[in-house]
Amino acid sequence: MSLINQIAPVLEIYLANPRGFCAGVERAVKIVELALKKYGAPIYVRHEIVHNKYVVEQLQDAGAIFVEEVDEIPNGAVAIFSAHGVSKKVEDRAKFLDLHVIDATCPLVTKVHLQAQKFEREGSKIVLIGHAKHPEIEGTSGRVKQEVFIVSDVDDVEKIPFSRSDNIAYVTQTTLSLDDTKNIIEQLKTKYPKVKGPELNNICFATQNRQEAVKNLAKIVDTIFVIGAKNSSNSNRLRDIAESCGVQAYLLNDESEVDHNILKNTNRLGITAGASAPEILVGNLIQKIAQSRRIEVKNVDGIIETVKFKIPNLLKDADV
Numbered sequence: 001m002s003l004i005n006q007i008a009p010v011l012e013i014y015l016a017n018p019r020g021f022c023a024g025v026e027r028a029v030k031i032v033e034l035a036l037k038k039y040g041a042p043i044y045v046r047h048e049i050v051h052n053k054y055v056v057e058q059l060q061d062a063g064a065i066f067v068e069e070v071d072e073i074p075n076g077a078v079a080i081f082s083a084h085g086v087s088k089k090v091e092d093r094a095k096f097l098d099l100h101v102i103d104a105t106c107p108l109v110t111k112v113h114l115q116a117q118k119f120e121r122e123g124s125k126i127v128l129i130g131h132a133k134h135p136e137i138e139g140t141s142g143r144v145k146q147e148v149f150i151v152s153d154v155d156d157v158e159k160i161p162f163s164r165s166d167n168i169a170y171v172t173q174t175t176l177s178l179d180d181t182k183n184i185i186e187q188l189k190t191k192y193p194k195v196k197g198p199e200l201n202n203i204c205f206a207t208q209n210r211q212e213a214v215k216n217l218a219k220i221v222d223t224i225f226v227i228g229a230k231n232s233s234n235s236n237r238l239r240d241i242a243e244s245c246g247v248q249a250y251l252l253n254d255e256s257e258v259d260h261n262i263l264k265n266t267n268r269l270g271i272t273a274g275a276s277a278p279e280i281l282v283g284n285l286i287q288k289i290a291q292s293r294r295i296e297v298k299n300v301d302g303i304i305e306t307v308k309f310k311i312p313n314l315l316k317d318a319d320v
Contacts, residue, residue: 018302086105120145134233169195179241230253
């Protein structure tokens with residue numbers, strides 16, 4: 001460390017709480033690890049188990065093979081569905097190929113699937129709030145027989161072709177911005193006063209907690225680093241929320257993307273991590289920053305999450 005860095009002001013680093021892995025991600029990653037332990041490599045996983053390069057590479061090194069479609073998996077092999085969930089079509093195709101399927105879908109995503117199916121049984125036309133190309137949306141829309149209408153923002157509400165006299169219901173992607181989704185639901189209720197839906201309950205508790213933690217972080221820092229993949233919906237929302245609170249915010253895959261020019265003009269740095277980013281990446285980032293700045297790390301108080309999701313019964317004998 002240079003003399004200039006030694007006499008420069010200490011960079012105060014504030015860590016958001018909660019941050020990083022949520023219960024659904026912990027469960028999904030553990031399912032792959034236990035399947036490898038029980039059945040041996042290779043284990044096939046449809047889609048990235050979670051949206052994080054580090055996690056995927058670690059599991060690849062252990063013997064997991066990631067594919068985009070089940071047709072890429074050899075007949076009769078062990079196949080795992082990612083935490084984002086899959087459509088009924090994908091599930092049926094896996095059965096046709098005689099795959100030994102282990103479902104790592106987050107239980108909160110499964111809850112959305114069940115809500116959509118319930119609304120369909122009741123005769124409702126379904127609006128799905130979320131991002132069209134996200135695998136969770138593809139999975140949810142493929143769990144009902146009808147063609148759903150996908151709404152990504154408030155402006156999309158006016159494009160919905162349903163009549164005010166139709167029975168209409170909505171469900172939401174679990175990783176959206178709480179504030180943005182609230183505005184969309186309000187607009188939906190304005191256009192369709194009788195619309196049914198779960199208020200904001202579909203936004204998972206972990207997503208809500210991390211978003212609130214970022215809002216609290218933004219009150220005390222001037223820059224926020226969000227560790228998360230570029231294709232991670234919940235990580236992108238954390239960055240967006242930080243920016244909406246008036247602080248500069250950056251989404252980093254890992255410590256290699258640190259821009260030290262940004263840190264030169266930062267006195268108080270906030271760090272958080274998306275729900276699919278492991279804590280080791282937070283530690284690596286702090287170590288990288290400490291190579292060029294004197295730092296003082298502080299934890300910001302937040303909600304303590306205690307929820308744990310059960311692993312599938314067929315893997316319990318490997319969990320020892």
